[in-house]
Amino acid sequence: MAEKSFDVLIIGAGPGGYVTAIRGAQLGLKVGIVEKQHLGGICLNWGCIPTKALLRSAEIFHYMSHAKDYGLSAEKVGFDMKAVVQRSRGVSKRLNGGVGHLLKKNKVEVIDGEAVLQGQGKISVSKDGKAVGEYAAKHIIVATGARPRALPGIEPDKKQILTYFEAMVPETLPKSLLVIGSGAIGIEFASFYRTMGSEVTVVEVMNQVLPVEDAEIAGLARKQFEKQGIKILTGTKVASVKKAKDSVTCHLEDAKGKTQEITVEKVISAVGVVGNIENLGLEALGVKTDRGCVVTDGYGRTNVAGVYAIGDVAGPPMLAHKAEHEGVVCIEKIAGRNVHAFDKSKIPGCTYCHPQIASVGLTEAKAKEKGHKVKVGRFPFIANGKAIALGEDQGLVKTVFDEKTGELLGAHMVGAEVTELIQGYVVAMNLETTEQELMHTVFPHPTLSEMMHESVLDAYGRAIHF
Structure with missing residues (x-):
């Protein structure tokens, strides 16, 4: 040949x-x-x-x-x-x-x-x-x-224990569902199925839902998920599963050794790739x-x-x-x-659940861990006219700056359309923008993006609308 x-x-x-x-x-x-x-x-x-x-x-x-x-x-x-x-x-x-x-x-x-x-x-x-x-x-x-990564003993069978492949093409809506893992894939499927009517439980082995996100943003997101009826168990692992004809019983164990069992129709394994x-x-x-x-x-x-x-x-x-x-x-x-x-270090991450989550750069905790003395700005959706008009007034824009240089170290958001907003901060970080350039940038009104400006202003005690 x-x-x-x-x-x-x-x-x-x-x-x-x-x-x-x-x-x-x-x-x-x-x-x-x-x-x-x-x-x-x-x-x-x-x-x-x-x-x-x-x-x-x-x-x-x-x-x-x-x-x-x-x-x-x-x-x-x-x-x-x-x-x-x-x-x-x-x-x-x-x-x-x-x-x-x-x-x-x-x-x-x-x-x-x-x-x-x-x-x-x-x-x-x-x-x-x-x-x-x-x-x-x-x-x-x-x-x-x-x-998809498979957990030993909880390998997907594509019928009752699903990967994202099978979860994406359901023939019918399961009445109940347990999602293993609360990263982007797990949370997106939890959000989809809960919105459509399934009873959803999310199990996360780490102590924080959305483990890679800023803790404050993840905490606000969790409150919204739970308000929607998603049950979230952090610091918990699925120790084993037992399959029956039309159900799966999941044996759960938390960090203190406390156990419980949850029986659901389907399980989605979303523990990474x-x-x-x-x-x-x-x-x-x-x-x-x-x-x-x-x-x-x-x-x-x-x-x-x-x-x-x-x-x-x-x-x-x-x-x-x-x-x-x-x-x-x-x-x-x-x-x-x-x-x-x-x-x-400047790659944005987006999760398209409801509410959306988006971030770039260092979280507040990581910035401090790396030795930065930080200035942190926050601006809530509830103080933004466009968010209120949209009926989407729950969320937060958070910015993390180096106090000495004014360098934008990270930006973190939860709320409506934040996956479209985050790129403004990504561009700013790639251009090595400081807080001064961001403060003097004119943002259009009325928009959700105004919150990005206000968050920067808040980091320096200059927020106008909150």
């Missing part, structure tokens, strides 16, 4: 892989990309995009159910779960086709199958056990993503890995020359936008561009 050569070969066509491929083509490189299943990867097909479609349906259902609060009337409000899921899948299908078009437009060759590294600069590709071809490139980028590093030939080449991920530097380079890794497979934070930017830095470095090493 004749070997085909490229400048760059990319294994995996998720957000990191396909964006890297397109950028490589723009830079004049001959690029090939290998994908075994879906263009767009997990994010587009089974993650970020379809979950947002589900959450949008839940959001509209919530507003319809509370029409009276807005002076409106809506009778016999209901939903068709099959149609809700079909809409979500349709959104993914539409974008999947778009990725294919973009790759073709940029003359990126898509190779259908599974790739295995066969030595320095070489891969073989097979499909359903049959050889597709052999390919060579000076640079090979691994962008194989991640899969693990990188897809197996069966790629990485071990044979001596590529260094750590805790299920490939070890890389700020340019995506591994310890083996000519082999790179980006996205989830290269470690946390496991976010699509991190994968995309990491891939662009990697390919631009390969192309000889003068590019800065990837800085993970």
Whole structure:
């Protein structure tokens, strides 16, 4: 079989892989990309995009159910779960086709199958056990993503114990549900199912719901979740499960050894993800890995020359936008561009539950832990005219500054549309903006973004509207 050569070969066509491929083509490189299943990867097909479609349906259902609060009337409000899921899948299908078009437009060759590294600069590709071809490139980028992590003894069976794959396509609404893990995936599904009517319990082994978020923001979010009827148990683990025909009994244990049992119809396991590093030939080449991920530097380079890794497979934070930017830095470095090493400290995180949570940079606790003397500003949604007009007056914008330099160290929000607002602070941090520039920036009125301004002002004792 004749070997085909490229400048760059990319294994995996998720957000990191396909964006890297397109950028490589723009830079004049001959690029090939290998994908075994879906263009767009997990994010587009089974993650970020379809979950947002589900959450949008839940959001509209919530507003319809509370029409009276807005002076409106809506009778016999209901939903068709099959149609809700079909809409979500349709959104993914539409974008999947778009990725294919973009790759073709940029003359990126898509190779259908599974790739295995066969030595320095070489891969073989097979499909359903049959050889597709052999390919060579000076640079090979691994962008194989991640899969759901399974807890020993609580492995998903896809019927009663679900991963996000199965949770995304329910045939019917479960009457009761237990979610293991309160990170972004767990909380988003808890929010969706509770809004649609399920009785939901969330179990988190850490002492804080949304463990990576600022403690104050997480605490406010928890109050809102519990007000909606979500039961939250922190500092608690699922020690074991016992499945019956139509139910799962979960044996729970807290940090003090106190136990209880909860019986539910379904369980969603949302305890994180693990990188897809197996069966790629990485071990044979001596590529260094750590805790299920490939070890890389700020340019995506591994310890083996000519082999790179980006996205989830290269470690946390496991976010699509991190994968995309990491891939662009990697390919631009390969192309000889003068590019800065990837800085993970300014990557925003967003959780699309109700209320939304968004953050960037250091939490107040982490900033203090790193030795910063901080100034902290806060502004509540209840004091913002636009939030009140929207009927969304519960939330908070919080900013953390270095007292000595005025550097914006972090920003944290909970409330309506904060996933769209956070980027203002991300831009500010990337431009190394101080509190002075933010104070003198004119924010439009009436908007939710005014709270971002007021939070900065509050950090320096200058808040106007609260």
